[in-house]
Amino acid sequence: MDLQEILEKCADLIDNGRNQEGLALIDTVLEIDPLWDLAWFIRGSALVNLHRNEVALEALDIALSLKPQDAVFWCVKGTALLELDRDVEALEAFNRSLAADPALDVSWSGKGTVFMNRNEFFTALDAFDRALAIKPDYAPIWHRKAFVLFMLGRLEESLEAYDRSITLDPDNAVAWAEKALVLTQLKRFDDAIAAYDQATHINAENPDIWYNKGYLFVQCGIYGQALTAFEKAIEQKPDFADAWSNKGSALVKLSRNDEALAAFDRAIALDPTISAAWNNKGQLLEILGRHEEALVHFDKALSLNPDYTHARFNKGVALSNLGRYREALPSFELVLLKNYDDAGAWRQKADALAQIGEYRGALKAYDHLLALHPDLTNALFNKACMLANLGNCVKAAKVYDTVIARCPDHINAWLNKASMYTELHWSKKALIAYDTVLAMEPFNVHAWVGKAQVYIDLEQYGKAISCYEEVIRIDPLDTHVHQLIDTARAARDKALAPLKEFKKE
Numbered sequence: 001m002d003l004q005e006i007l008e009k010c011a012d013l014i015d016n017g018r019n020q021e022g023l024a025l026i027d028t029v030l031e032i033d034p035l036w037d038l039a040w041f042i043r044g045s046a047l048v049n050l051h052r053n054e055v056a057l058e059a060l061d062i063a064l065s066l067k068p069q070d071a072v073f074w075c076v077k078g079t080a081l082l083e084l085d086r087d088v089e090a091l092e093a094f095n096r097s098l099a100a101d102p103a104l105d106v107s108w109s110g111k112g113t114v115f116m117n118r119n120e121f122f123t124a125l126d127a128f129d130r131a132l133a134i135k136p137d138y139a140p141i142w143h144r145k146a147f148v149l150f151m152l153g154r155l156e157e158s159l160e161a162y163d164r165s166i167t168l169d170p171d172n173a174v175a176w177a178e179k180a181l182v183l184t185q186l187k188r189f190d191d192a193i194a195a196y197d198q199a200t201h202i203n204a205e206n207p208d209i210w211y212n213k214g215y216l217f218v219q220c221g222i223y224g225q226a227l228t229a230f231e232k233a234i235e236q237k238p239d240f241a242d243a244w245s246n247k248g249s250a251l252v253k254l255s256r257n258d259e260a261l262a263a264f265d266r267a268i269a270l271d272p273t274i275s276a277a278w279n280n281k282g283q284l285l286e287i288l289g290r291h292e293e294a295l296v297h298f299d300k301a302l303s304l305n306p307d308y309t310h311a312r313f314n315k316g317v318a319l320s321n322l323g324r325y326r327e328a329l330p331s332f333e334l335v336l337l338k339n340y341d342d343a344g345a346w347r348q349k350a351d352a353l354a355q356i357g358e359y360r361g362a363l364k365a366y367d368h369l370l371a372l373h374p375d376l377t378n379a380l381f382n383k384a385c386m387l388a389n390l391g392n393c394v395k396a397a398k399v400y401d402t403v404i405a406r407c408p409d410h411i412n413a414w415l416n417k418a419s420m421y422t423e424l425h426w427s428k429k430a431l432i433a434y435d436t437v438l439a440m441e442p443f444n445v446h447a448w449v450g451k452a453q454v455y456i457d458l459e460q461y462g463k464a465i466s467c468y469e470e471v472i473r474i475d476p477l478d479t480h481v482h483q484l485i486d487t488a489r490a491a492r493d494k495a496l497a498p499l500k501e502f503k504k505e
Contacts, residue, residue, distance in 0.1 A: 011042055019046040037066035041073050044080070053080040071101035078110045087114050105134040109141045112148075121148045139168035143175050150182055158182050173203035177212060189220050200232075207237035214246060223253040241271035249280050252287070260284055275304040279311040286318055294318045309338050316348055325352040343372045347379065354382065359389045377406050381413055393420040411437055415446055422454055430454045443474050449481065452488070461492030 040063035047056035078093030112127030146161030162179040180195035196213040214229030230247040248263030264281035282297030301311035316331030350365030384399035400417035418433030437447040452467035468485040
């Protein structure tokens, strides 16, 4: 067998994935002819396939020193540099390749990959399109083009590109999984799940695919299947901290809190810098009423990631639950600086301001919340309460009317509305409101006491006393009502005194 035949055999071995055998054989060629450029190139190619890129570059540089204008040599050198994350040198190599042969699709693809890695997606897209114009049926380029289109937010085009890639290479599990991500963004959740199913059928040992599949199940509220997917990811990669963290979140949704705490602890043990695990464990501690411990975890999450808005919000909630409303307010303010339309932050801010008696600020916050979500009846009720606290009884009564129109059996709205009428001395309306409450809840002590107060204002002490007596029948141990009834009797007696004196005369 002459050297040319040996060289061809080396090339065949490498083309068939038998790189080590090809490498051993090519070395025999180079011992005989150390200046054969093609032999050095084949050696470099085999080493690239074996991911021994530093050594591959040595062989390729010798090949290029012998044949400096060879487009394919430059292309493979660019590939090796790309594998080593030496993007600037890789781009130069691909440009040298294309200068020698502008129709080399692999070099356009490599150049596009460099720009893709730099997040220069428009330039990358142009390079991939040039590659596809030369070789339209090359699945890897369609795959990369699809990813670039996804990153540019051109989802429908991305989906078409993934479909083209998968048609050409139906066994590419990663392409199926990335297609699922596009479908998720398009809110086509059933199709996304089907794509993940196909991906895991092709490759059941890829932990990232299982992880992303689990995350989709969480978005869909299918927590049992999410848990299974995260466990599959962990089975393939036991130190997968993010999967442990999300497994904990799925367990929380399934009310398996002890297991969830263990999962979060495992995630933190594997990676103490994973801010999501600290935050997620804090949320569970908050659910369990362990607010001080939760606060420590939220602070840890924020120390790792000061821009972690979710943890910032959760810290504010924990402080509020501890009654530390003034301390909570800056957390909600910072959340609103990031997202002025965060309804949850406006609600929490409004509630905190109300708790510390800053009713005007609370009123403005509730107005912001209602501008975002006009249908929030509870926020509307709280707005009315702020108006009442500010002494604006007429406006408060009108807002309570709106609450009642939406929710006719809203007892507290009826009670507060009646209280406003009492403050305004609109006695008839107040009595109607209290009677409405009592028709719904005959044993509502607040309504009986309020109704008694209206009769006191009307100097109808007998009726007031009858209302207080009803309260005593409901709750005989209510000492405050005993005092009220004594006061009402004294007022009645005082009012009747002149009449008694007149009768004596």
